[in-house]
Amino acid sequence: MSLSNERxxxxxxxxxxxxxxxxxxxxxxxxxxxxxxLERVYLPPEGADGAAYRESLxxxxxxxxxxxxxxxxxxxxxxxxxxxxxxxxxxxxNERFRYLxxxxxxxxxxxxxxxxxxxxxSDHGLALGEVGKVGVAIDSLADMEVxxxxxxxxxxxxxxTINAPAAVLLAMYxxxxxxxxxxxxxxxxxxxxxxxxxxIARGTYIFPxxxxxxxxxxxxxxxxxxxxxxxxxxxSGYHIREAGATAVQELAFTLxxxxxxxxxxxxxxxxxxxxxxxxxxxxxAGSDLLEEVAKFxxxxxxxxxxxxxxxxxxxxxxQALRFHAQxxxxxxTAQQPDNNVVRVTLHALAAVLGGAQxxxxxxxxxxxxxxxxxxxRIALRTQQIIALESGVANTVDPxxxxxxxxxxxxxxxxxxxxxxxxxxxxxxxxxxxxxxxxQRDIEDAAYRYQREIEDHDRLVVxxxxxxxxxxxxxxxxxxxxxxHDAQVSRVEGVREERDGAAAASTLAALRxxxxxxxxxxxxxxxxxxxxxxxxxxxxxxxxxxxxxxRQHTVV
Amino acid sequence: xxxxxxxxxxxxxxxxxxxxxxYIARALRxxxxxxxxxxxxxxxxxxxxxxIQEDVQFVGLSLxxxxxxxxxxxxxxxxxxxxxxxxxxxxxxxxxGPDVYELQEAGVRAVFPPGTPIKKVIDFIEATRxxxxxx
Numbered sequence: 064m065s066l067s068n069e070r071x072x073x074x075x076x077x078x079x080x081x082x083x084x085x086x087x088x089x090x091x092x093x094x095x096x097x098x099x100x101l102e103r104v105y106l107p108p109e110g111a112d113g114a115a116y117r118e119s120l121x122x123x124x125x126x127x128x129x130x131x132x133x134x135x136x137x138x139x140x141x142x143x144x145x146x147x148x149x150x151x152x153x154x155x156x157n158e159r160f161r162y163l164x165x166x167x168x169x170x171x172x173x174x175x176x177x178x179x180x181x182x183x184x185s186d187h188g189l190a191l192g193e194v195g196k197v198g199v200a201i202d203s204l205a206d207m208e209v210x211x212x213x214x215x216x217x218x219x220x221x222x223x224t225i226n227a228p229a230a231v232l233l234a235m236y237x238x239x240x241x242x243x244x245x246x247x248x249x250x251x252x253x254x255x256x257x258x259x260x261x262x263i264a265r266g267t268y269i270f271p272x273x274x275x276x277x278x279x280x281x282x283x284x285x286x287x288x289x290x291x292x293x294x295x296x297x298x299s300g301y302h303i304r305e306a307g308a309t310a311v312q313e314l315a316f317t318l319x320x321x322x323x324x325x326x327x328x329x330x331x332x333x334x335x336x337x338x339x340x341x342x343x344x345x346x347x348a349g350s351d352l353l354e355e356v357a358k359f360x361x362x363x364x365x366x367x368x369x370x371x372x373x374x375x376x377x378x379x380x381x382q383a384l385r386f387h388a389q390x391x392x393x394x395x396t397a398q399q400p401d402n403n404v405v406r407v408t409l410h411a412l413a414a415v416l417g418g419a420q421x422x423x424x425x426x427x428x429x430x431x432x433x434x435x436x437x438x439x440r441i442a443l444r445t446q447q448i449i450a451l452e453s454g455v456a457n458t459v460d461p462x463x464x465x466x467x468x469x470x471x472x473x474x475x476x477x478x479x480x481x482x483x484x485x486x487x488x489x490x491x492x493x494x495x496x497x498x499x500x501x502q503r504d505i506e507d508a509a510y511r512y513q514r515e516i517e518d519h520d521r522l523v524v525x526x527x528x529x530x531x532x533x534x535x536x537x538x539x540x541x542x543x544x545x546x547h548d549a550q551v552s553r554v555e556g557v558r559e560e561r562d563g564a565a566a567a568s569t570l571a572a573l574r575x576x577x578x579x580x581x582x583x584x585x586x587x588x589x590x591x592x593x594x595x596x597x598x599x600x601x602x603x604x605x606x607x608x609x610x611x612x613r614q615h616t617v618v
Numbered sequence: 619x620x621x622x623x624x625x626x627x628x629x630x631x632x633x634x635x636x637x638x639x640x641y642i643a644r645a646l647r648x649x650x651x652x653x654x655x656x657x658x659x660x661x662x663x664x665x666x667x668x669x670i671q672e673d674v675q676f677v678g679l680s681l682x683x684x685x686x687x688x689x690x691x692x693x694x695x696x697x698x699x700x701x702x703x704x705x706x707x708x709x710x711x712x713x714x715g716p717d718v719y720e721l722q723e724a725g726v727r728a729v730f731p732p733g734t735p736i737k738k739v740i741d742f743i744e745a746t747r748x749x750x751x752x753x
Contacts, residue, residue, distance in 0.1 A: 177632035177683055181659075189661065192688025193632050266634015266658045306637050393637070397732040430732045432714040433684070506640055513641050517736055526733045616657035618643045 066106055066113045073122040078103070078134045081124070087138045093457050101458040103138060104130070119364070119473075123459045125379070127367040129360050129472070130460040131418040132383040137456035142414075143421035144446045145222060145387070146439065149174030149198040151546045152553075153209040156199040160214060171252075172222040172423065173210070174198030175232075180267040182228045182602025185550035195546030198224075202554040203597045207235040208242065217245040221252035222297070222387070227269040229256035230278050230285075231601050234589040237290070253294035253343055253387075256282055259320040260299050262496050262612070264306035264505060269602060272493050274577075274609035278584060279324060280331040283338045285585040294343040296324060297387065303501075304347035305393045307509020310358045311475055313347060315482030316492075316501050318365055322483075323492040325374060335374050339381035348414040348422075349391040350406055356462055357471035359417025362386070365476055388414035389423040395430050399525035403427035408445050415449055416462055422446060435538060499615070506618070554597060561595040569594045570604050577608035623747055624674040628656035628665040630693065633683035638710060638732070642678060645736040651743070662692040670702050675750055676743060679709040679726075686713055691724035698725075706746050710734070 064072070087093065094100045104123055107116055121127055124134035133139065148163070149156050160171055175198040178190035184202045185194045194200050201207055211221075216239065225232045233254050240250055258275040261268040268275070279296065286295035300308075300317035308316065321342065328338055346362065349355055366384035370376045390410035395403045404427050411424050424442040426434030434442070450456055462468045489495040496502070515521035522528045569591040576582040591601050627643040629636055636658050643655040654672050656665060669677050677697075679690055686709065694707050709721065710730040718729045728742050 181632055183632075189632065189659075191631075192685030193683060196684040197633075261634075264634075266636065267632075430712065432712060506644075509637050510641060510644055513645070517645075523733075527735075614657055616655060618640050618647075618653075618655040 064113065065109070066111060066116065067109060069113060069117070069122070070104075070106060073125065073134070077122065077124050081134050081139070085135075085139050087135055088140070093138060095454060095457075101454075103135060104459045105461075105464065107464060119469075120463060126371070126382055127364045128383050129364040130463055132363065132385055132420070134459075136418060136459040137415070137450070138459065141450045141456060142419050142446075143170050143220075144168070144443060144450075145170045145172045145421045145423055146443060147172045147174050147224065147389070147423050148439075149176075150433065151195040151199065152549055153199055153201065153206040157210050157212050157214070160210075164214065164219065169218075170220045170222065170421065171214075173224065175223070175225055176200045177267065179232075179598060180225060180227070182231075182269050182598060182606070184554050184597050184599030185547065186554055187599055190547075192547075194550050200546065200550045201232070201235070201598060202550065203557045203595050204235050204238055204592050205557045205595060206553070207232075207239050211236075211239050211243075215245070216240045216243055217249040219251075222255075223252065224255050226255050226258055226261050226265070226267055227275065228598060228602055229254040230282050230585060230588050231592065231598055233282060233285070233293075234585065234592040238589065238593050247289045248291055250290050251292045253297050254282065255299060255345070256296040257299045257320065257345075259323060259492060259496060260302050260316075262614075263303055263316065263501050264308075265299075265302040266614075268612045268614075270605065270609040271612045272496070274605070275612075276323075276327045276493070277331075277580070280328045280333070281584045283324075283328050283341075284331070284333060284583070286341055287333065287337045291341075293341065295338065295341045297343050297345045298324065299345040301345050301347045301389055303505060304349070305391065306505050307393075307512060308505045309508050310349070310351070310354050311478045312482065312501075312504055312508060314358055314362055314365070314475060315479040315486075316505075317344065317346070318362070318369065318479065319483055319486045319492040319495070319501075321366070322369065322373070326491065329374075335370075335376050336378045336381050339370065339374070339376060340378065343420075344384055344386035346386050346388050346419075347391050348388045348410040348417070348419075350394050350409050352409055352413045352416075353462075353468055353471055354475070355410075355413035356417045357468055357475050359386070359388075359414070359419070360460075360463075360468075360472045361476040361479065363418070364472070365479065385420045387421045387423070388417070388419040390414070390425045392425055392429050395425060395427070396523060396526050397430040399531065400427045400431060402525055403429070404441055404445070407442060408449070411445055411449055412453070412455070415455055418460060437538075557595055557597065566591070566594040566596045566600070570596050570600055573601065574604050574608055577605055622652070623676065623743060624652045624654070624672060625676040625678060625743070626654045626656060626665070626669050626672060626674045627678045627680065628660055628668070628693075629658045629680055630660055630662055630665055630689040631681055631683055631685040632659055633681055633685070634658050635682040635711075636680070638682075639678075639680035642680070642710070642736070642739065646739070646743075649736070649740050662689055662696055665693055666696040666700060666702070669697065669705055670700060674705060675747065676706045676708065678739075679707065679711075681709070681711040681713075684712070686711060686721065687717055690721055690726050694725035704750065706750070708739075708742065 123131040300313040304313040367382040426438035573587040708728040
């Protein structure tokens with residue numbers, strides 16, 4: 064079939080049903096600034112090799128999804144502008160969330176503090192200095208009730224950056240919904256739940272890999288059966304990249320993690336298409352614009368092929384790689400911080416040209432402190448300017464067919480495949496992480512990168528060239544010290560007021576379930592949460608049964 | 619340059635951002651120092667014990683989570699309590715300007731912001747080692 068016949072088929076069979084349900088935007092102009100109409104999608108010239116085109120690129124919304132996961136992409140709806148936020152107590156963060164929702168935001172993204180992420184209550188000794196710092200402190204259901212107070216959970220989608228204790232926070236969310244009278248099947252959102260990259264790069268692990276993978280597959284099953292609109296995981300290359308990985312390594316290690324999760328879920332008896340459609344991804348968007356665009360396109364094509372060829376799935380939902388992007392924090396500089404606004408623009412543009420489903424833009428003061436309100440506003444405005452003024456959202460996958468971008472897309476795929484083959488030879492990603500090989504690759508890449516900057520082989524404006532006469536000054540937000548005491552007395556209050564015997568018996572039931580490797584952990588966790596057992600108690604019970612992971616560090 | 623200086627690079631608190639700490643550790647080792655890296659998620663007590671046991675002259679603390687005001691001075695105080703106040707403590711990470719001054723008041727000898735060339739850290743070590751008892 065010729066390409067023009069193919070296009071008619073695609074328009075008729077794929078585009079029209081979607082456009083009938085979700086018409087294309089009327090607010091933006093689907094034409095250039097000077098009034099030239101923009102086609103939905105541009106194709107190779109007539110007479111080009113149609114078979115080769117379909118094999119490597121295909122149409123948007125169709126296998127292998129290189130050109131995007133939806134047929135109309137941003138002509139239908141812009142990406143979700145989802146800024147990661149959370150600080151201090153649940154009360155303060157709730158106020159910020161309700162302000163954002165009043166301003167028209169429909170998606171929330173919750174940042175938790177480190178004690179929450181590592182399963183300690185705020186009054187634990189190791190929480191010293193960390194309570195409410197990099198996110199909100201959540202110790203029990205009581206905090207979660209406050210966090211989502213007066214926020215209708217059937218009307219927002221909520222992304223939670225939580226990994227080792229993801230099952231516990233998800234349980235808290237469903238119980239809060241229950242108390243609001245919201246049914247489980249109307250809940251929309253994402254838990255990060257990606258423990259493998261915690262061992263590789265991010266560091267908020269609790270348990271050893273085996274029980275951690277069990278918790279992951281238990282949440283997959285729970286989501287498949289109870290929360291059909293919930294993304295059960297966000298498989299994250301972001302932190303791998305931020306730790307120093309190259310774009311190729313980010314691509315390869317993320318997909319290798321994804322393969323490990325799919326294999327674990329299949330071994331646990333789940334059907335591929337029952338859970339694969341709810342897997343989502345999270346990538347970094349860096350400064351090298353062409354390579355980043357190529358990376359996102361290669362990621363989609365690779366995942367579609369992996370799902371089809373390796374796991375035998377023919378479901379487009381399972382094959383389509385949907386991703387959130389965040390602009391690179393490591394690319395930002397403490398020197399001349401206003402320059403970071405320009406860097407973030409490049410990063411965000413790469414994410415949009417690469418077809419991201421949602422995007423967080425970093426603030427210019429990332430390298431100095433938590434962002435000020437003004438900096439956050441500029442970061443959000445950056446996305447809005449790209450959406451409404453740049454015109455790149457008005458035709459799907461606009462860089463397709465660029466010889467440079469297509470060649471880079473092929474090259475990134477081929478280099479990433481070499482890593483995947485090596486990881487397969489090592490016995491899969493869990494074994495490779497155990498051996499420390501991806502960690503070493505990342506450390507070496509990070510070291511090389513920094514040495515290149517030191518040696519002026521890699522130039523960073525304001526850092527090793529164009530330093531100017533001094534740093535521009537911007538106001539920074541100090542870290543707050545007062546949250547700790549408030550949070551400690553709150554968790555003590557919860558322990559006093561609850562039915563202590565009920566909480567203890569749910570924790571005992573959880574321990575029993577943990578000892579039986581075939582038992583489901585989600586329901587006992589939900590019951591413990593409901594009885595106001597604290598996050599620290601629940602994770603503590605699992606620590607007793609599962610043990611704790613210890614990183615072996617060689618530098 | 620005689621390079622028998624021993625340095626502990628340590629990550630106090632719960633923060634997992636270790637790219638900077640690992641870079642500093644490796645770059646200082648390449649510069650000829652003996653360097654020990656603690657790994658992430660160490661308590662101030664564990665860091666002080668490691669510093670004394672490893673007989674280091676310098677402890678470099680790295681933290682990006684904002685807990686530095688609670689944890690850096692605690693390391694300095696614990697070293698003093700253990701009669702190891704001559705060990706020089708320096709730090710780096712995401713440290714807002716006003717906090718740098720307070721940390722120095724609390725006995726942290728230098729704070730290096732992101733993007734600091736390694737040469738500046740080496741210059742600091744070389745200048746400061748002159749004050750130490752002969753190695």
